[in-house]
Amino acid sequence: MNIPYPIKIRAVWWDESSRKTCWINTLKLPHSEEVECSSDPVRVAKAIIDLEIRGAPAIGVAAALAVASYAWTLTGKPREEFYSKTLEAVSVLWATRPTAHNLFHALTRVREKLLAGMSAGATPLEAAEDVTREALKIMEEDIYSNYLIGEHGSQLVPDNASILTHCNAGALATSALGTAEAVMRVAWYKGKRIRVYATETRPVLQGARLTVWELVKEGIPVTLITDNTAGFLMRKGMVDLVIVGADRITREGYVVNKIGTYMIALAARRNNIPFYVAAPTSTIDLNSRIEDVVIEERNPAEVKYVMGRLITLEEASALNYAFDITDPDLVTAIITEKGVVKPPFPENLKKIVGSSQPH
Numbered sequence: 001m002n003i004p005y006p007i008k009i010r011a012v013w014w015d016e017s018s019r020k021t022c023w024i025n026t027l028k029l030p031h032s033e034e035v036e037c038s039s040d041p042v043r044v045a046k047a048i049i050d051l052e053i054r055g056a057p058a059i060g061v062a063a064a065l066a067v068a069s070y071a072w073t074l075t076g077k078p079r080e081e082f083y084s085k086t087l088e089a090v091s092v093l094w095a096t097r098p099t100a101h102n103l104f105h106a107l108t109r110v111r112e113k114l115l116a117g118m119s120a121g122a123t124p125l126e127a128a129e130d131v132t133r134e135a136l137k138i139m140e141e142d143i144y145s146n147y148l149i150g151e152h153g154s155q156l157v158p159d160n161a162s163i164l165t166h167c168n169a170g171a172l173a174t175s176a177l178g179t180a181e182a183v184m185r186v187a188w189y190k191g192k193r194i195r196v197y198a199t200e201t202r203p204v205l206q207g208a209r210l211t212v213w214e215l216v217k218e219g220i221p222v223t224l225i226t227d228n229t230a231g232f233l234m235r236k237g238m239v240d241l242v243i244v245g246a247d248r249i250t251r252e253g254y255v256v257n258k259i260g261t262y263m264i265a266l267a268a269r270r271n272n273i274p275f276y277v278a279a280p281t282s283t284i285d286l287n288s289r290i291e292d293v294v295i296e297e298r299n300p301a302e303v304k305y306v307m308g309r310l311i312t313l314e315e316a317s318a319l320n321y322a323f324d325i326t327d328p329d330l331v332t333a334i335i336t337e338k339g340v341v342k343p344p345f346p347e348n349l350k351k352i353v354g355s356s357q358p359h
């Protein structure tokens with residue numbers, strides 16, 4: 001796998017010497033870059049729940065690596081204990097966050113390896129090797145998908161474009177270049193002049209804390225806006241295109257992404273601005289209809305407190321949906337590693353997910 005662009009930020013990775021899963025604690029950004037490593041699936045599960053590790057592809061990769069790390073701590077155990085404990089770890093990680101499809105995609109793959117090893121009579125050592133190979137494959141595929149999404153998507157970005165993005169669909173949400181941000185990075189590396197408007201993304205400010213940090217590091221001009229500024233910028237003609245990521249795309253083409261995405265898509269349609277979604281095919285769930293998708297509801301405290309400071313009454317009730325749903329007819333195209341998917345989505349998503357990888 002040869003990627004002709006620098007990978008400057010890694011959100012999750014495998015430490016070969018300790019066989020631990022490592023990640024940047026994104027809760028500490030942008031003020032400090034703190035790395036955590038663990039072989040404990042309960043610790044990694046907590047990191048996912050608390051948003052130390054977040055973003056759909058990153059949580060899938062981290063969960064798969066966590067099962068592999070844990071497997072290595074159990075290679076001295078009897079076979080039965082090895083399989084029951086590693087499969088239990090899969091269940092713990094499965095229960096962390098309900099919306100992003102990548103988590104279930106990755107955990108299904110590692111669980112299948114464990115089950116295959118169990119029925120073939122593989123030793124714990126053989127099974128640990130096998131599950132590690134699969135987890136690393138999931139990560140490598142994500143790295144390569146990021147790059148291909150960037151290549152395909154950058155062709156949709158005109159020179160001198162103003163791009164609006166929401167939340168963080170960058171390196172910090174994936175294994176390498178990001179999804180929406182891979183499009184921006186590759187356009188930039190190819191010499192296109194772009195500027196980005198990043199929404200702050202309440203309640204936990206992934207845009208202000210993470211997207212701005214990444215783009216400043218990259219040297220790409222970025223301007224932070226409040227979430228409620230997006231529509232006004234579009235009306236003023238200051239946005240040429242919108243690119244966001246996704247946590248799950250259903251077979252009908254509904255896009256489930258960070259809360260606030262729907263309002264941006266509506267404003268984009270009203271102002272005739274293309275609305276692109278960049279996501280690997282591991283985010284596309286051909287088995288689910290939109291009614292089946294669980295939208296995560298998080299602790300209301302995230303809304304009531306900003307960076308630890310209470311901004312309302314302690315007794316105030318608050319609602320904290322983490323994601324919303326954008327209808328397929330508001331989406332101009334979905335940029336995947338296998339190419340750009342245009343409507344009609346039900347037919348074209350099925351074709352692209354079923355087609356073989358281009359590498």
Ligand SMILES: CSC[C@@H](O)[C@@H](O)C(=O)COP(=O)(O)O
Pocket residue numbers: 054055056057100166167168169170173174178179180206244245246247257258259322
């Ligand atoms: C490439 S990441 C795409 C999405 O996962 C991203 O836009 C998003 O909504 C992340 O939400 P988060 O709650 O921070 O995990």
